[in-house]
Amino acid sequence: MSDPVLTIRGLRRSYKSGDKVLTVLNGVDLYVRPGEIVGLIGPSGSGKSSLLHAAGLLEHPDAGQIIVEGRDCSDLSDRQRTRVRLATIGFVYQAHHLLAEFTALDNVALPQMIAGRSRKAARARALDLLSNLGLRERVDHQPAQMSGGEQQRVAIARALANGPRLLLADEPTGNLDPHTSTAVFDSLYALARSEGVAALVATHNLELAKHMDRVLALKDGHLEAQKL
Ligand code: ADP
Ligand code: MG
Numbered sequence: 001m002s003d004p005v006l007t008i009r010g011l012r013r014s015y016k017s018g019d020k021v022l023t024v025l026n027g028v029d030l031y032v033r034p035g036e037i038v039g040l041i042g043p044s045g046s047g048k049s050s051l052l053h054a055a056g057l058l059e060h061p062d063a064g065q066i067i068v069e070g071r072d073c074s075d076l077s078d079r080q081r082t083r084v085r086l087a088t089i090g091f092v093y094q095a096h097h098l099l100a101e102f103t104a105l106d107n108v109a110l111p112q113m114i115a116g117r118s119r120k121a122a123r124a125r126a127l128d129l130l131s132n133l134g135l136r137e138r139v140d141h142q143p144a145q146m147s148g149g150e151q152q153r154v155a156i157a158r159a160l161a162n163g164p165r166l167l168l169a170d171e172p173t174g175n176l177d178p179h180t181s182t183a184v185f186d187s188l189y190a191l192a193r194s195e196g197v198a199a200l201v202a203t204h205n206l207e208l209a210k211h212m213d214r215v216l217a218l219k220d221g222h223l224e225a226q227k228l
Pocket of ligand 2: 048049050
């Protein structure tokens with residue numbers, strides 16, 4: 001079997017509010033292998049977003065190791081973490097966070113141009129990704145001219161635009177109605193598969209979680225394998 005893209009060992013994270021300390025992650029261990037789509041479930045407030053932020057090198061954990069493609073990122077400087085993140089990790093959030101003034105095509109092309117790809121190559125890849133997600137006819141639309149499901153598809157294309165090895169999605173269909181959620185999730189699933197990324201997807205929706213390769217549940221700061 002191929003080596004995991006993401007390995008987490010003994011991750012701990014607490015938040016201080018006033019003189020109280022809330023321990024949200026209390027020894028989390030996980031791995032995600034290339035091509036594997038892993039669901040992350042748990043009630044609101046159980047720490048799913050905290051875990052994804054730590055995995056995405058957006059925050060320093062209090063303790064534990066975060067190993068991305070074999071490299072222990074726990075002790076890297078902020079600058080080095082940013083470099084690993086840009087080169088390796090794609091994010092999708094519950095809200096699309098697309099740039100309002102830009103078309104769908106430009107929203108997906110821009111991050112590639114920032115990473116050094118030519119405008120022509122970036123636009124070609126953007127067109128390819130958006131077409132794969134069923135948005136061929138929407139590439140010239142701005143976010144406000146698209147439905148919630150279409151906006152979220154653009155956000156998925158943007159997250160994958162630079163060919164990350166790891167996709168982290170935080171309730172990516174949380175703002176969508178059930179029917180649209182299923183359709184968008186199917187798109188994410190198919191594209192993640194064809195791109196061969198390792199994906200960790202937080203969701204409230206157990207019906208969607210059933211389609212994932214494995215599901216992990218956050219309970220009392222730990223992860224447990226979950227059968228659905
Ligand atoms: P989930 O995504 O599963 O809803 P979160 O990771 O967002 O859970 O939050 C877990 C817990 O940590 C919640 O009780 C939340 O209020 C708390 N929390 C999250 N971020 C912070 C923060 N920056 N400061 C204080 N408490 C926080
Ligand atoms: Mg959350």
